[in-house]
Amino acid sequence: MSEIVTTTHPTDPLLRAERLPHIWCPGCGIGSVTACYMSALAESGLPLDQCVVVSGIGCTGRVAGYVNLDSFHTTHGRAIAFATGVKLANPRLQVTVFSGDGDLFAIGGNHFLHAVRRNTDLLVVCVNNFNYAMTGGQAGPTTPRHSFTTTTPRGATDQPFNLQHLAAALGVVYSARWTALHLRQLKTSFSQALQLHGFRFVEVLSPCPVGFGKANDLGEGIEEMEFYRAQGVVDRRISPAEALIEMSKSTPLPLGVFVDPERQGNGQAGPAKGADGVVGR
Amino acid sequence: MATLASRRPIDSPRVVRPRGQVYTIPVRCKGCKFCIEFCPEDVLQESPQMNSKGYHFPMVAPGKEASCVQCGFCTLVCPEMAIFTLEVTGA
Numbered sequence: 001m002s003e004i005v006t007t008t009h010p011t012d013p014l015l016r017a018e019r020l021p022h023i024w025c026p027g028c029g030i031g032s033v034t035a036c037y038m039s040a041l042a043e044s045g046l047p048l049d050q051c052v053v054v055s056g057i058g059c060t061g062r063v064a065g066y067v068n069l070d071s072f073h074t075t076h077g078r079a080i081a082f083a084t085g086v087k088l089a090n091p092r093l094q095v096t097v098f099s100g101d102g103d104l105f106a107i108g109g110n111h112f113l114h115a116v117r118r119n120t121d122l123l124v125v126c127v128n129n130f131n132y133a134m135t136g137g138q139a140g141p142t143t144p145r146h147s148f149t150t151t152t153p154r155g156a157t158d159q160p161f162n163l164q165h166l167a168a169a170l171g172v173v174y175s176a177r178w179t180a181l182h183l184r185q186l187k188t189s190f191s192q193a194l195q196l197h198g199f200r201f202v203e204v205l206s207p208c209p210v211g212f213g214k215a216n217d218l219g220e221g222i223e224e225m226e227f228y229r230a231q232g233v234v235d236r237r238i239s240p241a242e243a244l245i246e247m248s249k250s251t252p253l254p255l256g257v258f259v260d261p262e263r264q265g266n267g268q269a270g271p272a273k274g275a276d277g278v279v280g281r
Numbered sequence: 282m283a284t285l286a287s288r289r290p291i292d293s294p295r296v297v298r299p300r301g302q303v304y305t306i307p308v309r310c311k312g313c314k315f316c317i318e319f320c321p322e323d324v325l326q327e328s329p330q331m332n333s334k335g336y337h338f339p340m341v342a343p344g345k346e347a348s349c350v351q352c353g354f355c356t357l358v359c360p361e362m363a364i365f366t367l368e369v370t371g372a
């Protein structure tokens with residue numbers, strides 16, 4: 001049978017469906033990441049009235065307005081600070097911070113450092129699109145070197161943050177990187193992170209055709225998704241320090257779970273072993 | 282010596298290829314074509330029709346009406362929550 005035209009979607013009860021279609025551009029991946037997070041949350045068995053989403057400012061900052069949960073749209077860069085307050089006021093809540101790379105790592109960078117230092121019980125989801133998309137495509141803390149943005153017309157000169165290395169060096173409990181194409185793996189990572197306690201970090205690379213793709217030979221959203229399919233590699237031998245994103249067609253794009261409480265090696269301390277090699281004595 | 286063709290998974294007679302039915306919400310579509318490109322069975326194509334914003338939404342390609350295997354990837358990859366599949370049972 002050919003397709004059936006309808007008006008409601010199975011994920012609509014998890015979203016504020018009356019606000020759809022959302023504001024994100026054609027080819028942007030934030031909508032897929034939001035739906036993926038909400039379906040992982042629904043399958044986790046956590047009571048949805050005990051779950052909170054906190055967002056900062058930016059394109060990804062609009063996630064708080066579309067999830068059908070108690071949510072909080074905060075000032076620029078302060079999402080983790082507000083989320084820490086929510087968690088302290090009611091420690092039973094499952095608090096998720098959903099924000100972009102510019103909000104979390106430029107203006108909000110210090111909050112990230114100190115929230116990890118305190119091992120605050122938060123899940124932080126960073127949708128990384130390599131630029132400040134909402135304000136017109138300026139260079140941000142994750143803009144790869146030699147990339148063109150409206151503020152780097154001759155190519156970015158500065159070294160970008162490798163968010164996985166940053167998170168691993170600070171000592172997060174869980175850290176993963178996927179793309180808006182690797183949604184089954186992303187959903188598994190959300191499910192794993194929701195079962196853990198302490199500071200958990202999930203980075204999701206998303207196409208940004210308007211702010212980043214068109215100026216950098218990545219074209220429309222579909223072409224950037226093809227780039228993720230062609231260049232993405234999942235290799236557990238790649239350490240977080242080596243997982244720099246270059247967004248070049250000649251270098252692989254390291255993806256996967258980089259910090260995991262059950263993983264050993266790559267310089268990370270695994271679970272403590274007793275003299276007989278049994279974990280957890 | 283047994284040929285490779287004789288090496289079948291022992292549960293293959295019991296495994297049924299699932300069938301899916303595609304549902305679309307054309308008014309939400311923004312024409313990114315993710316569902317069309319990443320469908321593993323190439324079930325979808327752009328519709329010649331447009332929605333109210335002028336985007337060509339997806340439709341099931343002619344001859345592919347029975348090809349959906351209910352993998353659900355279009356449901357996952359659609360950023361607009363504008364397409365989903367449900368399993369066809371019976372028949």
